[in-house]
Amino acid sequence: MKIADLGDVKLHYRDDGDPAGAPVVFANSLGTDLRLWDQVLPLLPQGLRLIRYDKRGHGLSDCTPAPYSMGTLVRDVERLLDHLGVKECVFVGLSIGGMIAQGLAVKRLDLVRAVVLSNTAAKIGQPEMWADRIKAVNEGGIEALEGPILERWFSKPFRDTPEFQAWRNMLVRQPVEGYVGCCAAISGTDFYTPTSGLRLPLLGIAGSEDGSTPPDLVRETVDLVPGSKFHLIRKAGHLPCVEQPQEYAEILTNFLKEIGHV
Numbered sequence: 001m002k003i004a005d006l007g008d009v010k011l012h013y014r015d016d017g018d019p020a021g022a023p024v025v026f027a028n029s030l031g032t033d034l035r036l037w038d039q040v041l042p043l044l045p046q047g048l049r050l051i052r053y054d055k056r057g058h059g060l061s062d063c064t065p066a067p068y069s070m071g072t073l074v075r076d077v078e079r080l081l082d083h084l085g086v087k088e089c090v091f092v093g094l095s096i097g098g099m100i101a102q103g104l105a106v107k108r109l110d111l112v113r114a115v116v117l118s119n120t121a122a123k124i125g126q127p128e129m130w131a132d133r134i135k136a137v138n139e140g141g142i143e144a145l146e147g148p149i150l151e152r153w154f155s156k157p158f159r160d161t162p163e164f165q166a167w168r169n170m171l172v173r174q175p176v177e178g179y180v181g182c183c184a185a186i187s188g189t190d191f192y193t194p195t196s197g198l199r200l201p202l203l204g205i206a207g208s209e210d211g212s213t214p215p216d217l218v219r220e221t222v223d224l225v226p227g228s229k230f231h232l233i234r235k236a237g238h239l240p241c242v243e244q245p246q247e248y249a250e251i252l253t254n255f256l257k258e259i260g261h262v
Protein backbone atom coordinates (compact mmCIF):
# COMPACT_ATOMS: atom_id res chain seq x y z
CA MET A 1 0.00 0.00 0.00
CA LYS A 2 1.29 3.50 -0.85
CA ILE A 3 0.78 6.39 1.55
CA ALA A 4 2.16 9.92 1.02
CA ASP A 5 2.69 11.75 4.31
CA LEU A 6 2.10 15.41 3.42
CA GLY A 7 2.35 16.65 6.99
CA ASP A 8 -1.21 17.75 7.76
CA VAL A 9 -2.72 14.79 5.87
CA LYS A 10 -1.74 11.31 4.68
CA LEU A 11 -3.03 10.39 1.25
CA HIS A 12 -3.50 6.87 -0.05
CA TYR A 13 -2.52 6.46 -3.67
CA ARG A 14 -1.61 3.88 -6.32
CA ASP A 15 1.22 4.25 -8.79
CA ASP A 16 0.73 1.57 -11.47
CA GLY A 17 1.97 0.88 -14.97
CA ASP A 18 5.43 1.82 -16.24
CA PRO A 19 7.31 3.98 -13.66
CA ALA A 20 9.25 5.58 -16.54
CA GLY A 21 6.14 6.11 -18.67
CA ALA A 22 4.25 9.30 -19.43
CA PRO A 23 2.08 10.03 -16.35
CA VAL A 24 -1.70 10.02 -16.29
CA VAL A 25 -3.30 11.04 -12.98
CA PHE A 26 -6.88 10.24 -12.00
CA ALA A 27 -9.03 12.11 -9.44
CA ASN A 28 -12.30 10.63 -8.15
CA SER A 29 -15.73 12.07 -7.51
CA LEU A 30 -17.58 12.87 -4.28
CA GLY A 31 -18.30 9.69 -2.31
CA THR A 32 -16.05 7.39 -4.35
CA ASP A 33 -12.49 6.16 -3.92
CA LEU A 34 -9.74 5.24 -6.36
CA ARG A 35 -11.50 1.99 -7.29
CA LEU A 36 -13.61 4.23 -9.52
CA TRP A 37 -10.97 3.65 -12.21
CA ASP A 38 -10.52 -0.12 -11.74
CA GLN A 39 -12.22 -1.09 -14.98
CA VAL A 40 -10.67 1.61 -17.18
CA LEU A 41 -6.99 1.35 -16.29
CA PRO A 42 -6.41 -2.20 -17.62
CA LEU A 43 -7.85 -1.08 -21.00
CA LEU A 44 -5.34 1.77 -21.49
CA PRO A 45 -2.20 1.34 -23.63
CA GLN A 46 0.91 -0.20 -22.09
CA GLY A 47 3.80 2.08 -21.18
CA LEU A 48 1.90 4.74 -19.22
CA ARG A 49 2.45 5.61 -15.56
CA LEU A 50 -1.03 5.50 -14.00
CA ILE A 51 -1.44 7.37 -10.72
CA ARG A 52 -4.67 7.61 -8.74
CA TYR A 53 -5.37 8.69 -5.20
CA ASP A 54 -8.03 9.02 -2.54
CA LYS A 55 -8.69 12.67 -1.87
CA ARG A 56 -8.88 13.89 1.72
CA GLY A 57 -11.83 12.40 3.60
CA HIS A 58 -12.27 9.53 1.12
CA GLY A 59 -11.08 5.94 0.74
CA LEU A 60 -8.00 5.12 2.83
CA SER A 61 -6.74 8.71 3.05
CA ASP A 62 -6.99 10.68 6.28
CA CYS A 63 -10.36 12.17 7.07
CA THR A 64 -9.59 15.60 8.52
CA PRO A 65 -12.36 17.75 10.06
CA ALA A 66 -14.80 19.41 7.64
CA PRO A 67 -15.16 21.81 5.91
CA TYR A 68 -12.51 21.64 3.17
CA SER A 69 -11.75 24.29 0.59
CA MET A 70 -11.04 23.64 -3.08
CA GLY A 71 -7.66 25.31 -2.49
CA THR A 72 -6.81 22.61 0.06
CA LEU A 73 -7.87 19.78 -2.26
CA VAL A 74 -5.81 21.25 -5.12
CA ARG A 75 -2.83 21.74 -2.82
CA ASP A 76 -3.09 18.12 -1.66
CA VAL A 77 -2.69 16.71 -5.15
CA GLU A 78 -0.08 19.32 -6.03
CA ARG A 79 2.02 18.12 -3.08
CA LEU A 80 1.34 14.46 -3.94
CA LEU A 81 2.59 14.96 -7.50
CA ASP A 82 5.65 16.89 -6.29
CA HIS A 83 6.31 14.06 -3.81
CA LEU A 84 6.13 11.54 -6.69
CA GLY A 85 8.30 13.65 -8.97
CA VAL A 86 5.55 13.89 -11.59
CA LYS A 87 5.75 16.55 -14.30
CA GLU A 88 3.57 17.20 -17.35
CA CYS A 89 0.87 14.67 -16.61
CA VAL A 90 -2.48 14.27 -18.27
CA PHE A 91 -4.90 14.89 -15.41
CA VAL A 92 -8.23 13.08 -15.61
CA GLY A 93 -10.74 14.40 -13.08
CA LEU A 94 -14.32 13.29 -12.61
CA SER A 95 -16.84 15.66 -11.01
CA ILE A 96 -15.13 17.21 -7.96
CA GLY A 97 -12.02 15.54 -9.39
CA GLY A 98 -12.55 17.64 -12.53
CA MET A 99 -12.76 20.78 -10.40
CA ILE A 100 -9.46 19.78 -8.81
CA ALA A 101 -8.10 19.28 -12.36
CA GLN A 102 -9.08 22.84 -13.32
CA GLY A 103 -7.60 24.30 -10.15
CA LEU A 104 -4.34 22.41 -10.58
CA ALA A 105 -3.99 23.30 -14.27
CA VAL A 106 -4.47 26.98 -13.50
CA LYS A 107 -1.94 26.87 -10.67
CA ARG A 108 0.76 24.49 -11.93
CA LEU A 109 1.12 24.26 -15.71
CA ASP A 110 4.46 22.50 -15.13
CA LEU A 111 2.53 19.58 -13.63
CA VAL A 112 -0.33 19.42 -16.13
CA ARG A 113 0.08 19.28 -19.90
CA ALA A 114 -3.52 18.31 -20.68
CA VAL A 115 -6.78 17.78 -18.82
CA VAL A 116 -9.75 15.48 -19.15
CA LEU A 117 -12.82 17.07 -17.54
CA SER A 118 -15.23 14.23 -16.99
CA ASN A 119 -18.76 14.84 -15.72
CA THR A 120 -17.76 18.12 -14.19
CA ALA A 121 -18.07 21.87 -14.60
CA ALA A 122 -16.45 25.13 -13.56
CA LYS A 123 -19.29 25.48 -11.08
CA ILE A 124 -21.53 22.65 -9.86
CA GLY A 125 -24.87 23.52 -8.25
CA GLN A 126 -25.71 26.48 -6.05
CA PRO A 127 -24.49 27.12 -2.48
CA GLU A 128 -28.06 26.72 -1.14
CA MET A 129 -28.30 23.25 -2.66
CA TRP A 130 -24.96 22.24 -1.09
CA ALA A 131 -25.99 23.72 2.27
CA ASP A 132 -29.18 21.60 2.17
CA ARG A 133 -27.17 18.51 1.27
CA ILE A 134 -24.64 19.10 4.07
CA LYS A 135 -27.48 19.57 6.58
CA ALA A 136 -29.32 16.43 5.43
CA VAL A 137 -26.17 14.27 5.54
CA ASN A 138 -25.05 15.65 8.91
CA GLU A 139 -28.50 14.89 10.35
CA GLY A 140 -29.37 11.60 8.67
CA GLY A 141 -26.14 10.18 7.28
CA ILE A 142 -25.51 9.51 3.58
CA GLU A 143 -28.34 6.93 3.62
CA ALA A 144 -30.76 9.88 3.92
CA LEU A 145 -29.86 10.91 0.35
CA GLU A 146 -28.63 7.67 -1.19
CA GLY A 147 -31.67 7.19 -3.47
CA PRO A 148 -31.38 10.49 -5.38
CA ILE A 149 -27.56 10.36 -5.41
CA LEU A 150 -27.52 6.88 -6.95
CA GLU A 151 -30.15 7.91 -9.51
CA ARG A 152 -27.80 10.68 -10.63
CA TRP A 153 -24.79 8.37 -10.64
CA PHE A 154 -26.23 5.54 -12.73
CA SER A 155 -28.69 4.96 -15.56
CA LYS A 156 -31.84 2.96 -14.79
CA PRO A 157 -30.65 -0.31 -16.44
CA PHE A 158 -27.40 -0.26 -14.44
CA ARG A 159 -29.33 0.16 -11.20
CA ASP A 160 -30.79 -3.30 -11.80
CA THR A 161 -27.37 -5.02 -11.96
CA PRO A 162 -25.57 -6.80 -9.07
CA GLU A 163 -22.58 -4.46 -9.54
CA PHE A 164 -24.80 -1.52 -8.60
CA GLN A 165 -25.05 -2.84 -5.02
CA ALA A 166 -21.26 -2.65 -4.62
CA TRP A 167 -21.24 1.02 -5.64
CA ARG A 168 -24.07 1.69 -3.22
CA ASN A 169 -21.96 0.08 -0.51
CA MET A 170 -19.05 2.38 -1.39
CA LEU A 171 -21.31 5.43 -1.14
CA VAL A 172 -22.99 4.61 2.17
CA ARG A 173 -19.68 3.58 3.80
CA GLN A 174 -18.17 6.94 2.91
CA PRO A 175 -17.37 8.93 6.12
CA VAL A 176 -19.84 11.78 6.59
CA GLU A 177 -17.03 14.16 7.60
CA GLY A 178 -15.15 13.65 4.34
CA TYR A 179 -18.35 13.85 2.32
CA VAL A 180 -19.61 17.12 3.77
CA GLY A 181 -16.06 18.48 3.80
CA CYS A 182 -15.93 18.04 0.01
CA CYS A 183 -19.51 19.35 -0.45
CA ALA A 184 -18.30 22.58 1.14
CA ALA A 185 -15.34 22.71 -1.25
CA ILE A 186 -17.63 22.30 -4.28
CA SER A 187 -20.07 24.86 -2.92
CA GLY A 188 -17.35 27.49 -2.67
CA THR A 189 -15.94 26.91 -6.16
CA ASP A 190 -16.55 28.91 -9.31
CA PHE A 191 -13.77 28.36 -11.83
CA TYR A 192 -15.39 30.10 -14.83
CA THR A 193 -12.85 32.92 -14.99
CA PRO A 194 -9.66 30.92 -14.28
CA THR A 195 -10.71 28.02 -16.53
CA SER A 196 -11.49 30.46 -19.36
CA GLY A 197 -7.84 31.45 -19.30
CA LEU A 198 -6.52 27.91 -19.76
CA ARG A 199 -4.71 27.15 -23.01
CA LEU A 200 -3.92 23.44 -23.11
CA PRO A 201 -5.34 20.30 -24.73
CA LEU A 202 -8.67 19.52 -23.09
CA LEU A 203 -11.14 16.68 -23.51
CA GLY A 204 -14.61 16.87 -21.99
CA ILE A 205 -16.62 13.72 -21.27
CA ALA A 206 -20.31 13.64 -20.35
CA GLY A 207 -22.87 10.92 -19.66
CA SER A 208 -26.25 11.12 -21.42
CA GLU A 209 -28.10 10.20 -18.20
CA ASP A 210 -25.99 12.27 -15.81
CA GLY A 211 -28.29 13.97 -13.30
CA SER A 212 -25.48 15.80 -11.47
CA THR A 213 -23.56 17.41 -14.30
CA PRO A 214 -25.76 17.04 -17.41
CA PRO A 215 -24.08 17.11 -20.84
CA ASP A 216 -24.96 20.78 -21.52
CA LEU A 217 -23.31 21.87 -18.27
CA VAL A 218 -20.13 19.91 -19.04
CA ARG A 219 -20.10 21.33 -22.57
CA GLU A 220 -20.42 24.89 -21.30
CA THR A 221 -17.21 24.49 -19.29
CA VAL A 222 -15.36 22.61 -22.03
CA ASP A 223 -16.22 25.38 -24.51
CA LEU A 224 -14.45 27.93 -22.29
CA VAL A 225 -11.14 26.60 -23.59
CA PRO A 226 -10.57 27.08 -27.34
CA GLY A 227 -9.85 23.90 -29.33
CA SER A 228 -11.29 21.54 -26.71
CA LYS A 229 -12.89 18.26 -27.64
CA PHE A 230 -16.12 16.88 -26.22
CA HIS A 231 -17.48 13.35 -26.13
CA LEU A 232 -20.92 12.22 -24.99
CA ILE A 233 -21.17 8.67 -23.66
CA ARG A 234 -24.65 7.25 -24.06
CA LYS A 235 -26.31 4.85 -21.62
CA ALA A 236 -24.30 6.27 -18.72
CA GLY A 237 -24.97 8.53 -15.77
CA HIS A 238 -22.49 10.53 -13.69
CA LEU A 239 -19.90 7.73 -13.59
CA PRO A 240 -19.40 6.60 -17.21
CA CYS A 241 -16.03 5.03 -16.32
CA VAL A 242 -18.09 2.50 -14.34
CA GLU A 243 -21.03 2.04 -16.70
CA GLN A 244 -19.17 2.16 -20.02
CA PRO A 245 -15.49 1.46 -19.25
CA GLN A 246 -14.65 0.23 -22.77
CA GLU A 247 -15.90 3.42 -24.41
CA TYR A 248 -14.34 5.56 -21.69
CA ALA A 249 -10.94 3.91 -22.18
CA GLU A 250 -11.21 4.22 -25.96
CA ILE A 251 -11.96 7.96 -25.83
CA LEU A 252 -9.15 8.52 -23.36
CA THR A 253 -6.71 6.45 -25.42
CA ASN A 254 -7.57 8.38 -28.59
CA PHE A 255 -7.00 11.67 -26.77
CA LEU A 256 -3.65 10.48 -25.35
CA LYS A 257 -2.59 9.48 -28.87
CA GLU A 258 -3.75 12.76 -30.41
CA ILE A 259 -1.65 14.81 -28.01
CA GLY A 260 1.36 12.47 -28.33
CA HIS A 261 1.27 11.25 -24.72
CA VAL A 262 1.51 7.61 -25.92
Ligand SMILES: O=C(O)CC1=CCC(=O)O1
Pocket residue numbers: 028029030094095096097124149152186212238
Ligand atom coordinates in the same frame (compact mmCIF):
# COMPACT_ATOMS: atom_id res chain seq x y z
O1 LIG B 1 -23.64 13.38 -5.71
C1 LIG B 1 -23.67 13.93 -6.79
O2 LIG B 1 -24.58 14.68 -7.12
C2 LIG B 1 -22.54 13.73 -7.71
C3 LIG B 1 -21.43 14.64 -7.52
C4 LIG B 1 -21.42 16.00 -7.49
C5 LIG B 1 -20.06 16.46 -7.33
C6 LIG B 1 -19.33 15.19 -7.30
O3 LIG B 1 -18.11 15.02 -7.19
O4 LIG B 1 -20.18 14.16 -7.41
